[in-house]
Amino acid sequence: MRRSPNDDPDRLAPSEVDAALRQLWENPADFVRAKSLARARAAGLIDYSAEDLLQEAMVKLLSGDRRWPRGVHPLVVLTTAMHGIASNIRKRTNTGAINRHVAVEAAEGELEDSQEVVAVEQVTPVEVANATSELAEIQRLVAGDEDVELVVLAWADGLRGKEAADELGFDMKRYEAARKRLMRKLEPVQALRRES
Amino acid sequence: MSSDKSHKTPMENFLDSYLQDLLTMSDKDILNDEDPASLKAEALQMLELAKTIAGKQRLASAKTQMASTPRTVVEQLRNVSIAEARAYLTKAANDPRFTLAARELGEMSDEDVIMLYQQIRLLEEPDDNNSGGA
Numbered sequence: 001m002r003r004s005p006n007d008d009p010d011r012l013a014p015s016e017v018d019a020a021l022r023q024l025w026e027n028p029a030d031f032v033r034a035k036s037l038a039r040a041r042a043a044g045l046i047d048y049s050a051e052d053l054l055q056e057a058m059v060k061l062l063s064g065d066r067r068w069p070r071g072v073h074p075l076v077v078l079t080t081a082m083h084g085i086a087s088n089i090r091k092r093t094n095t096g097a098i099n100r101h102v103a104v105e106a107a108e109g110e111l112e113d114s115q116e117v118v119a120v121e122q123v124t125p126v127e128v129a130n131a132t133s134e135l136a137e138i139q140r141l142v143a144g145d146e147d148v149e150l151v152v153l154a155w156a157d158g159l160r161g162k163e164a165a166d167e168l169g170f171d172m173k174r175y176e177a178a179r180k181r182l183m184r185k186l187e188p189v190q191a192l193r194r195e196s
Numbered sequence: 197m198s199s200d201k202s203h204k205t206p207m208e209n210f211l212d213s214y215l216q217d218l219l220t221m222s223d224k225d226i227l228n229d230e231d232p233a234s235l236k237a238e239a240l241q242m243l244e245l246a247k248t249i250a251g252k253q254r255l256a257s258a259k260t261q262m263a264s265t266p267r268t269v270v271e272q273l274r275n276v277s278i279a280e281a282r283a284y285l286t287k288a289a290n291d292p293r294f295t296l297a298a299r300e301l302g303e304m305s306d307e308d309v310i311m312l313y314q315q316i317r318l319l320e321e322p323d324d325n326n327s328g329g330a
Contacts, residue, residue: 018247025239028232029223033215040214041207051242058246063253079215083208134207155213156206164213179217186214 012068017061024074034078040186041082044137045089057081090134141185147178148185274314278306281313288316 012020024030038050038057045053057078060066066081135156142148147170154164165175204212218226227235276284285301301309 014250018243021243021246022240025236025243027223028230028235028239029226031235031239032226032230033218036218037211037215041211055242055246055249058243059249059253062246063250065253075215075219079211083211134205135210138210152210155210158204158209158212160213160216183217 008067010070012070014062014064017068020068020074021058021061030075033075036183036186037075037079038082040138041079041086043141043186044134045086046093048086048089053082053086054078056085060085087134138186142182145178145181145185147174148182151175151178151182276310276313278309281309284313285309285316 024034034054035050038054042048042050042053057066061068061077061081066084068077135152138152139149142152150168150170151164154160154168157167159167162172165172168175170178282301289301304312
């Protein structure tokens with residue numbers, strides 16, 4: 001039997017998750033931070049917006065499907081949840097057995113009369129190719145701005161701040177300028193997707 | 197995300213750095229020209245919707261559990277032999293949770309013994325069958 005979220009003293013109970021989220025959203029800047037992280041993580045997902053991702057993370061934390069460890073910063077918890085959800089969506093997309101646009105039902109009569117059910121990869125090769133690497137969409141967005149491309153790579157290597165700047169051979173002014181351009185480029189990911 | 201970056205994917209590292217970056221920025225810089233009141237309203241609206249969806253999911257899950265578990269239990273109880281049922285009830289007669297006179301057992305028909313056995317076993321089932329809800 002699955003353990004109830006209320007049974008584990010190291011995780012927040014659903015009512016505590018509700019209170020923690022309510023407290024987090026008291027500061028609108030934290031909502032902007034959460035949306036920015038959602039945009040970065042939703043990049044490359046098919047038919048899934050940043051808002052969808054943030055909403056689902058809250059649902060899963062409130063329902064107890066995802067754990068909220070006691071004492072961890074709410075934005076870290078939300079980011080981890082969104083990352084897990086996005087990874088699962090990507091796996092389902094890449095290993096999807098059937099075309100989601102085809103209704104499946106028990107066949108009656110000759111099989112040659114029915115529509116062939118095809119792998120999702122065969123339906124949307126361009127989209128799936130774009131989703132091959134988790135960072136591909138972000139790298140595509142910053143392509144052409146060499147400094148920003150390098151900051152993305154440094155962050156992907158686990159470097160940040162002065163450590164990243166030193167590794168890239170940037171002074172802090174150059175690093176900060178590239179970092180700000182990166183954040184600006186991340187902002188419209190979903191807006192561009194909806195327009196296309 | 198976890199603190200050990202050696203076991204992280206590039207995306208996890210990227211998100212960690214991005215998060216730290218966002219946390220070091222001032223609220224004023226983060227908000228830029230956006231309206232704090234409408235942002236807060238949007239956040240709370242998303243939270244309320246999330247609560248509604250999570251509640252529905254929990255209810256659906258509880259209904260599924262309620263619908264499936266008792267059938268399994270009843271199915272298992274149907275297969276008990278009359279000897280097992282009588283032995284169980286004899287033992288239950290000494291259990292303070294049940295009001296059951298041992299002398300009555302000898303006078304009961306096999307059918308009544310099986311029925312009583314099933315009733316007691318269902319009462320003993322964990323909360324899943326007896327809580328009356330999620």
